[in-house]
Amino acid sequence: MIDAEQKTEAKQNFDGYLRNGLLKKERNETARQMYIKNSEVSLQLAEECINSSLKPYLWVVVISYYSMFYISNAVLLNIGYKTGDKIVHKVTSDALIVLVMDRIKKELLEEYQDMKEDALEISSIKSEEIVNFYALELEKRSRFQYHMIESIQEQKAKTSLKRAKEFILEMKKLLPEFTGEKLRC
Numbered sequence: 001m002i003d004a005e006q007k008t009e010a011k012q013n014f015d016g017y018l019r020n021g022l023l024k025k026e027r028n029e030t031a032r033q034m035y036i037k038n039s040e041v042s043l044q045l046a047e048e049c050i051n052s053s054l055k056p057y058l059w060v061v062v063i064s065y066y067s068m069f070y071i072s073n074a075v076l077l078n079i080g081y082k083t084g085d086k087i088v089h090k091v092t093s094d095a096l097i098v099l100v101m102d103r104i105k106k107e108l109l110e111e112y113q114d115m116k117e118d119a120l121e122i123s124s125i126k127s128e129e130i131v132n133f134y135a136l137e138l139e140k141r142s143r144f145q146y147h148m149i150e151s152i153q154e155q156k157a158k159t160s161l162k163r164a165k166e167f168i169l170e171m172k173k174l175l176p177e178f179t180g181e182k183l184r185c
Contacts, residue, residue, distance in 0.1 A: 002097060002101070006097065007097060007098075009094075010093075010094040010097035010098050011097075011098050013090075013091075013094045014094050014095060014097075014098040014099075017084075017091050017094070017095075021084060022083070022084045022086055022087065022091050023081055023082070023083055023084065023091050023095060024081070024082050024084065025080055025081060025082075026077075026080065026081065026082035027077060027080050027082075028077055028082055029077075031073075031077055031082070032074050032077040032078060033074075035070045035071065035073045035074035035077065036070070036071065036074045038066070038067075038070040039066075039067045039068075039070035039071035039074065040067075042063050042064070042066045042067035042070060043063075043064070043067040045063050046059075046060050046063040046064045046067060049063060069089065069092060072092050072095075072096055072100075073092060075096075075100055076092065076095055076096075076099065076100070079099055079100070081095060081099065083095070127170075136163070
């Protein structure tokens with residue numbers, strides 16, 4: 001974990017990098033695209049190395065790191081910052097802490113919120129589907145008893161059993177004896 005002291009140090013370093021020209025406010029689409037391509041190629045090469053009979057584990061680590069380094073610099077360029085030629089790995093690391101970490105946090109929170117909203121929507125749709133199983137099976141039972149050939153009956157029976165199991169499972173979740181809650185009077 002990155003603690004408060006590391007964040008403070010990274011911010012101080014970041015400000016120094018800007019003053020000393022080790023990090024510049026700059027956008028460079030060509031460099032950004034190159035970094036993205038280098039990242040992708042590095043990751044692909046690392047994957048190939050891990051599957052190699054030579055087992056070049058050191059190079060897998062090195063190449064994997066560089067795939068991260070390249071994509072980090074693409075992100076920094078996208079934000080409007082270009083690293084210089086000196087201590088570039090440390091500059092990148094500190095810039096990620098200062099410029100990118102909170103953006104990632106915000107994105108993750110937004111994704112979580114979207115997932116939460118999706119889950120609510122799915123649960124609403126699923127609950128309607130579960131309750132609708134009853135009506136579907138009621139109608140099917142009537143047709144089944146009087147108007148279907150045997151092969152269709154088998155298929156419909158399997159569907160019915162599957163629906164019943166799911167329906168019962170969901171219904172039990174609403175009952176205190178199956179949820180561990182005490183009965184309320």
